[in-house]
Amino acid sequence: MRLLITGGAGFIGSNLADQALDAGWKVAVLDDLSSGRRENVPSAAEFHQVDIQDADAVEQAFAAFKPTAVSHQAAQASVAISVREPQKDASINIIGSINVMQSCVRHKVAHLVFASTGGAIYGEVPDGTRASIATIPMPLSPYACSKFAVEKYLDCFRHEHGLNFTVLRYANVYGPRQDPHGEAGVVAIFCNRMLANEPVSVFARTTVGDPGCVRDYVFIADVVKANMAALQGQIPDRVLNVGTGRETNTLQLAEHIRTTLASKSEIRYGDRRAGDVERSLLDADRLAELLGPTVTVDEGLRITAEWFRQRAAKA
Ligand SMILES: NC(=O)c1ccc[n+]([C@@H]2O[C@H](COP(=O)([O-])OP(=O)(O)OC[C@H]3O[C@@H](n4cnc5c(N)ncnc54)[C@H](O)[C@@H]3O)[C@@H](O)[C@H]2O)c1
Known part of the structure; x- marks a missing residue:
């Protein structure tokens, strides 16, 4: 397998790169380093610093590496930025994705995996229910619109x-290397602040004072596992929710x-944030049926918190 990972210097893409190399695959990363870090890219992977909005540069990277499979993770991944700068969001997430798709066609790539969002695409998920892929998407942010458009x-x-x-369609992904700005950035923010015993909101x-929004937090290992399975053609479904089904x-x-x-951090209470979906929860039964049970939040948060602790100790 020759796997090209767009966005492979970011949180999810770099964890996938590690796993793919462990499986003995050849890996190339295509990333403009706008939010990703060069040090996240494993040394065994080829690296192309390319902006996916630049069709010619994307095409050159494909021509140089000749991928047989592509995992398309690169994106403007912040809902808040998409609300402030919808043109920028659409340019990266829609035009950039079309560039990747066109190169996939030209180079006869056998399989493309697209990182969409289960956390944002369904809009509000009413109490007592979970969003399945049969649920009609109701994107409420430019980011969710751009992901749905690419689908x-x-x-x-x-x-x-x-x-x-x-x-x-990923739920809110958390785990080692996650960035505070992504969809599940709250886990990174809380870990960093709590390690410094600073208050969190x-x-x-x-x-104000209620327990906050409801999310489906899925651990990075389950997201990587779903990518690896999809890239090998082990997922017969064209669209799959990648979550836990637990709120x-x-x-x-x-x-x-x-x-x-x-x-010893104090927990404080803040106002509602504009653009936040109140409740998001995925029906992930099909994922469990195909790939087995997902990591519990207890276990995933233990691993993640430990990673942030070790990183803080090294800093
Ligand atoms: N983290 C989550 O909870 C979550 C949930 C749902 C969907 N997703 C999607 O999963 C994918 C990966 O997310 P992540 O959390 O790893 O985010 P991330 O920001 O860590 O990674 C995204 C990567 O894409 C790169 N990138 C951004 N714009 C680019 C451009 N124009 N050209 C080339 N590279 C570019 C960034 O430098 C970064 O390395 C994204 O598509 C995101 O929308 C993430």
């Missing part, structure tokens, strides 16, 4: 050019991390 472009590219793909779901509110998350890190 539709993929259908067109399959229809027109026979492009073979899998869409993975639980932003309101509706009213956690922000207060529970804060208390959990505080206990794990034996921190």
